[in-house]
Amino acid sequence: MRAVELFAGAGGLALGASLAGFEPLAVLEWDRWACDTLRENQKRGYPLVSGWPIHEGDVRDYDWKALPTDIELVSGGPPCQPFSMGGKHGAYNDRRDMFPASVDIVRRLRPKAFIFENVKGLTRSAFHNYFEYIRLQLEFPESPIRKSEDWHGHYVRLQAEHSSGKQHGKALTYRLQTNLVNAADYGVPQRRERVFIVGFRYDLETTWSMPEQTHSHSALLHDQWVTGDYWERNKVAKKHRPVSPLSATANQTLTRQLSLIEEPLKPWKTVREALSDMPHPEKRVKHSFINHTHQPGAKAYPGHTGSPLDLPAKTLKAGGHGVPGGENMMVNDDGSYRYFTIRESARLQTFPDGYRFHGAWGEVMRQLGNAVPVELARQVMSSVAIQLVETQLRKHGFKTTADVAKAIAQMNRPAAVLKRA
CATH class of the missing domain: 3.40.50.150 (Vaccinia Virus protein VP39)
Structure with a gap:
């Protein structure tokens, strides 16, 4: 066509x-x-x-x-x-x-x-x-x-x-x-x-x-805080798991709601799941991923806090004078921050791994921030x-x-x- x-x-x-x-x-x-x-x-x-x-x-x-x-x-x-x-x-x-x-x-x-x-x-x-x-x-x-x-x-x-x-x-x-x-x-x-x-x-x-x-936030909450399957599947140690955002009453309510659905939607995909097979860019490990290079200088401050690992990322943006809100950063398990690499950002936008981006990190992040997943x-x-x-x-x-x-x-x-x- x-x-x-x-x-x-x-x-x-x-x-x-x-x-x-x-x-x-x-x-x-x-x-x-x-x-x-x-x-x-x-x-x-x-x-x-x-x-x-x-x-x-x-x-x-x-x-x-x-x-x-x-x-x-x-x-x-x-x-x-x-x-x-x-x-x-x-x-x-x-x-x-x-x-x-x-x-x-x-x-x-x-x-x-x-x-x-x-x-x-x-x-x-x-x-x-x-x-x-x-x-x-x-x-x-x-x-x-x-x-x-x-x-x-x-x-x-x-x-x-x-x-x-x-x-x-x-x-x-x-x-x-x-x-x-x-x-x-x-x-x-x-x-x-x-x-x-x-x-x-x-x-x-x-x-x-x-x-x-096809996916929902409720299904992710159920996977994380009702069954706990999310943490086991992604091999997240208990010390690295965040505190549950749900009260015991909310857990029971969510369980009842999902039990009424014959074919529940799939859980939202998270940053951790999207990047699970990629090596840490700061570690000098040989890998075949293109555009996967560490970008130094990430800092957090009020209103600029990055994306947590166990939710979908914040909306990647193409700021003309820097990206507000820390949408181009991630929060590590230990609470530290780093910038997403180009390849990681491409993963979050569901571009194929074999697709190469042209330009310096800031320029490519602008391209990715403007893109449709x-x-x-x-x-x-x-x-x-x-x-x-x-x-x-x-x-x-x-x-x-x-x-x-x-x-x-x-x-x-x-x-x-x-x-x-």
């Missing part, structure tokens, strides 16, 4: 798309360091990126006429700084706001689906009107802003179109779903809340929904891919098992081939 990746960064969302069966016609990123990471992995023959057509530059300057329309997917993570909790909160007035450019590309390429990811801050009450404006632009991409309008005027006009329902199914319109998810709920060893805006073209008549979560991306992308396949099967009348297998094999061919099958 054909795809275009915008604002690719170090490739987290694009890797998830490749794992889900999408083949990019273009992978765009303006940052030289991130592009160097993508190119370096291509030179090293890393399979998932080997065929990516990488374009370093602004998405607004790309020749979109060179690509076909009616492709399967447009995806990307527009720069989050205009909406980030730690940013300047400029939204529409921030020159880094790339949602208008994203809408323009959707209008040009008319994809069957799109996926845009951004920070939780986009859903704040202060951005409510602008967030709804973004959604309406993506719902009605063929109703662009007029020269005589500011964004407020455009917003009002789009609201009227949405209320009337006249455009649906006639012009280029999309069914949208917006989901705020925590990556830890999908098996990522990091508490990372992100917004996904997913749209399917209205004529496809889809019934997509966000994949259900690969595993979360894979699950979302896979659910979209399945929906697109099912839509094609319904469209072309495939019903038997043999027909389904044949249709899936044909999915990367033009629709005309499918019709002849």
Whole structure:
């Protein structure tokens, strides 16, 4: 299935798309360091990126006429700084706001689906009107802003179109779903809340929904403080185990709650579990892990305390002037602190171990802080891919098992081939 990746960064969302069966016609990123990471992995023959057509530059300057329309997917993570909790909160007035450019590309390429990811801050009450404006632009991409309008005027006009329902199914319109998810709920060893805006073209008549979560905090608490299996499984000595955050009453309540669930969710994955097979970077032990070098200088102070070992990590961030909150640090069993190595941070973002990052530690941490966890991306992308396949099967009348297998094999061919099958 054909795809275009915008604002690719170090490739987290694009890797998830490749794992889900999408083949990019273009992978765009303006940052030289991130592009160097993508190119370096291509030179090293890393399979998932080997065929990516990488374009370093602004998405607004790309020749979109060179690509076909009616492709399967447009995806990307527009720069989050205009909406980030730690940013300047400029939204529409921030020159880094790339949602208008994203809408323009959707209008040009008319994809069957799109996926845009951004920070939780986009859903704040202060951005409510602008967030709804973004959604309406993506719902009605063929109703662009007029020269005589500011964004407020455009917003009002789009609201009227949405209320009337006249455009649906006639012009280029999309069914949208917006989901705020925590990556830890999908098996990522990091508490990372992100917004996904997913749209399917209205004529496809889809019934997509966000994949259900697979992991939970409650299951981790049960594993740690009710059964104690977590500590035994990870061989944590009693002297290194933290004090239980649950009272005896809470333990009993949690046990009763989980016993009512026929198939309990899996426990959240923790920092300790994610890094268990990696040698301590300060010890001079021969190993084969790339980008796994100790970075000295980690210090803790109020408000800058690092990630505990026995929970998912705090959200890795890409601070322009240092990372607030100590999100790039970990707390050792003895209470000391150290920085995550590049490889450890990549593990927390579920990048494959064979994927190399280009640049100095601070630069790479910025790339990783901006990235979408690969595993979360894979699950979302896979659910979209399945929906697109099912839509094609319904469209072309495939019903038997043999027909389904044949249709899936044909999915990367033009629709005309499918019709002849």
